[in-house]
Amino acid sequence: MSNERASIKINKRTVDAALPTAARYVLWDVDLKGFGLRVEPSGVKSFIARYRPGAGGRTAPKRFVSLGRYGALTPDDARRLAREILGAAANGQDPADAIVKERAAASVTELANAFVAEHVKKKRKSKTIESYEHVINAYLVPAFGTRKANALPRADLSRLHGKLSDKPAIANRLVAVASSMFSWGSQHGYVPEGFNPAARIEKYKEIQRERFLSTDELERMGEALREAETIGLPWEPDQSKAKAKHAPKAENRRVKISGEVVAAIRLLLLTGARLREILHLRWTYVDLERGLLLLPESKTGRKTIILNAPALLIIEGLNRTSPFVIPGDDPEKPRSDLKRPWAAVSARAGLTGVRLHDLRHTHASFGAGSGMGLPIIGKLLGHSQAATTARYAHLDADPLRRASNKIGGALSAALEGKLKAEVLPIKKIRP
Incomplete structure (x- = not known):
């Protein structure tokens, strides 16, 4: 000393x-x-x-x-x-x-790394893993990475949530991931039992995005798909680049989209399947005889997709050149995404603000509008909870239209003086 x-x-x-x-x-x-x-x-x-x-x-x-x-x-x-x-x-x-x-207590970074390695990657699907890692690496670690995990105040996490108020979905996802992380850390000794700074942080109200294609939009989409797989879609050169003046003539500026990619887009609409369920679809999952897709794994676990006649016809017309129904550049691997071809098709069809996932919503909206009932639609889409299908309830117009017509008819009859109470004779009761 x-x-x-x-x-x-x-x-x-x-x-x-x-x-x-x-x-x-x-x-x-x-x-x-x-x-x-x-x-x-x-x-x-x-x-x-x-x-x-x-x-x-x-x-x-x-x-x-x-x-x-x-x-x-x-x-x-x-x-x-x-x-x-x-x-x-x-x-x-x-x-x-x-x-x-x-x-010597674990930092937020150390807790996050352990949480992802020991829990998320072992128990969550690939898409969920990507989502967790994005929130952790883009928001939690940059803001609190060096802080002691067992001393992170709720007020600090709440302030970060507040800074993302213009992105309510991301802000709420941040709180959900942080809550899951600290809950796991509490169970495994990284923080004191019950310690969770994400608890009781009020989440923002999220406006659920709904976009369904109209009949006119579907017609334009169909025309664009047929054009894409036959003569190709036209494209315009980038005039800001020096090579633009050497671009081919307009009649020669067309690019074709492969039949498999066009088939994938059509299948998304006709089946209401999720993107990965179609892109990762293997021929071994296809039961043509019974018209089924037997998926061993999906977002909600094992799932059976029923193939309607048009969808079945599309799959029957594809060549088996790969283990995957929609092969990627490497036949042994599935196609990773449809971003570029869908951007070209939607632009040609004049579809504004339409995502590929909106094809699934459109599939459900047509079913709801036909009065099929939400339980049936939920089963077709593979929803595990009725609340998920409830977002289409307002589209189930037939019962409402029948009720409205009945009320309107009665009111109209009353206005015209035609509404009369039906008088039934009272039978005499013999002594």
Whole structure:
């Protein structure tokens, strides 16, 4: 330890008067035993506390705790901290050991890495893994990565949630992922049991996006698909680039889209399947005889998709050149996405703000509009919860139209004086 000097009353005057020397030294307080001021040769002054842990006594080793630097900490504040630590030591505790454990506690980054490796990647599907990793790496780690996971205040996480108010879906996803992460950390000793700073953070109301293609839009989409697989879709050169003037003539500026890609787009609409369910579809999952797609895994687990006649005809017309119904550039791998071809088709068809997933919504909307009933539509789409299908309830127009027509007819008849109560004769009761 440093050279020790005579005890003094540690206050602002004596601390300011303590001058550095060639070697570090310590001044001990005359009133509070174990409270000291350490002076470095560099002139840096810091407050310390010294005690013997456990039952104390001269046989116990001395422990030292750094309370903080002078300037950031006043002598009075340091005295209060020293009194708490020395009091805890007198009661048999070891404050220095607790501080060491606190400093060794996992950071938010360490908790996040363990959470993803030991939980998310082992128990979640690939799309969910991507979503979790994006939220963690784009928001949680940049904001709190070096902070101790067991000391992250709810207020700090709530402020980050507030900064994303213009992106309510992302803000709410942030809270959900953080809640799951800290809940897992609590179960596995990374943070105290029950500690979860994401708890009770009120989420934003999200406006659910609904986009269904009209009959006219479907006609334009069909024309664009037929054009894409036959003569190709026209394209325009980028006039901002120097090579634009060397572009082919307009009649030669067309690009074809493969039959498999066009088939995939049509299947998304005709079956209401999710994108990955079609792109990752293997021929071994296809039962042409019974007209079924038997998926061993989907977002909601095992799933059977019923192929209607047009969808069955499309699949029967495809060549089996790969284990996958919609092969990628490498026949042994599925196609990764349909972004570029769909952008070209939707632009040609004049479809504004239409995502590929909206084809699934359109499939469901046609069923709801035909009065098929939400339970049936839910089964066709593979929904595991009725609440998921309920978003299409307002499209189930037939029962409402019948009710409205009945009410309107009665009111109209009343206005025209034609509404008469039907009088039924009362039968005489024989004695």
